[in-house]
Amino acid sequence: MTDRRRMILTAALLFTAILLIAAGVAEGQYHQVLAKATRICLECIGIG
Amino acid sequence: MDNKKRTIIQAVAAVLQNGHIAGFFTGRIYGGGAKHFCVPGLNCYSCPGALGACPVGSLQSAVSAWKFRFPYYVLGVMVFFGVTLGRLVCGFLCPFGFLQDLLFKVPAPKKLRTFRGDMYLRYLKYAVLLLMVLVLPFVYKTTPFFCKYLCPSGTVAGMLLTAADERLRGLLGWIFTWKAAVLTAVVLASAVIFRPFCRYLCPLGAFYALFNGVSAVRLKVDSGKCTGCGACASACGMAVDPVKSPNHAECIRCGQCVSRCPHGAISFSHCLSRSSPEGREKA
Numbered sequence: 001m002t003d004r005r006r007m008i009l010t011a012a013l014l015f016t017a018i019l020l021i022a023a024g025v026a027e028g029q030y031h032q033v034l035a036k037a038t039r040i041c042l043e044c045i046g047i048g
Numbered sequence: 049m050d051n052k053k054r055t056i057i058q059a060v061a062a063v064l065q066n067g068h069i070a071g072f073f074t075g076r077i078y079g080g081g082a083k084h085f086c087v088p089g090l091n092c093y094s095c096p097g098a099l100g101a102c103p104v105g106s107l108q109s110a111v112s113a114w115k116f117r118f119p120y121y122v123l124g125v126m127v128f129f130g131v132t133l134g135r136l137v138c139g140f141l142c143p144f145g146f147l148q149d150l151l152f153k154v155p156a157p158k159k160l161r162t163f164r165g166d167m168y169l170r171y172l173k174y175a176v177l178l179l180m181v182l183v184l185p186f187v188y189k190t191t192p193f194f195c196k197y198l199c200p201s202g203t204v205a206g207m208l209l210t211a212a213d214e215r216l217r218g219l220l221g222w223i224f225t226w227k228a229a230v231l232t233a234v235v236l237a238s239a240v241i242f243r244p245f246c247r248y249l250c251p252l253g254a255f256y257a258l259f260n261g262v263s264a265v266r267l268k269v270d271s272g273k274c275t276g277c278g279a280c281a282s283a284c285g286m287a288v289d290p291v292k293s294p295n296h297a298e299c300i301r302c303g304q305c306v307s308r309c310p311h312g313a314i315s316f317s318h319c320l321s322r323s324s325p326e327g328r329e330k331a
Contacts, residue, residue: 024121
């Protein structure tokens with residue numbers, strides 16, 4: 001892959017990542033992340 | 049980048065991601081707003097010290113929700129880390145990777161750099177990502193398969209929590225026994241093989257590996273300076289030859305090859321730096 005193509009691909013993926021984060025923020029998905037992360041996940045620690 | 053500097057960066061990253069010191073004594077996890085954000089490495093959000101959310105746990109949680117919504121946010125964060133840093137996250141920022149690095153320093157009768165079947169076993173982590181993180185939690189709702197049956201980071205969190213909370217200790221059963229066995233196997237293997245969990249099982253490493261070839265931070269080999277002495281390849285803990293493939297999916301960008309090259313032919317670079325006009329640099 002040439003430098004130019006790689007740069008374009010990197011920029012496109014970065015743009016996609018930012019779009020995904022923006023879409024997730026608009027949907028309030030970060031609240032779900034918080035809700036899950038602030039309760040002890042019994043499965044994760046080997047209890048559930 | 050010498051090994052000492054990397055160790056300091058890893059230690060700082062581990063402390064920053066697990067800075068809720070009170071949790072280690074009270075057995076209560078942090079419940080503040082910082083957990084809106086995913087950390088870059090594998091760090092269980094149920095660890096008493098965790099200040100952020102684990103991306104793998106968050107992704108599984110989103111995928112296994114009864115009312116499925118495409119996990120834009122978590123996936124976006126993971127792609128962002130992948131496309132900017134690639135597996136540099138594994139080499140510098142992942143607390144569980146740091147733990148394995150420390151364990152590899154423990155003297156062992158023999159250290160295995162690679163062995164027969166090593167390269168094939170490395171594909172296992174992609175299967176773990178696909179099956180245990182995405183497909184199975186989506187099909188069998190509410191069960192985060194990777195976290196429940198495999199993740200050793202969660203087991204460490206469980207050990208810390210149960211040490212501080214007697215009620216939780218009373219709930220331990222066969223799943224914890226199984227996970228403790230997995231953790232023990234990883235710990236023992238880490239003394240002999242460099243980063244066994246990252247090599248064979250880590251779904252987050254597998255995800256970031258997909259971006260290693262195009263990530264903004266990358267390694268560059270100046271073939272004008274390279275004499276082909278092989279010092280870089282023999283220094284690589286992941287058994288990658290940086291001269292052949294400086295941005296190989298298995299490269300965790302620990303920088304060992306950069307510091308070991310006697311001719312200064314390998315360097316950290318970024319996506320905006322171009323190859324020389326003669327095309328002498330491999331990136």
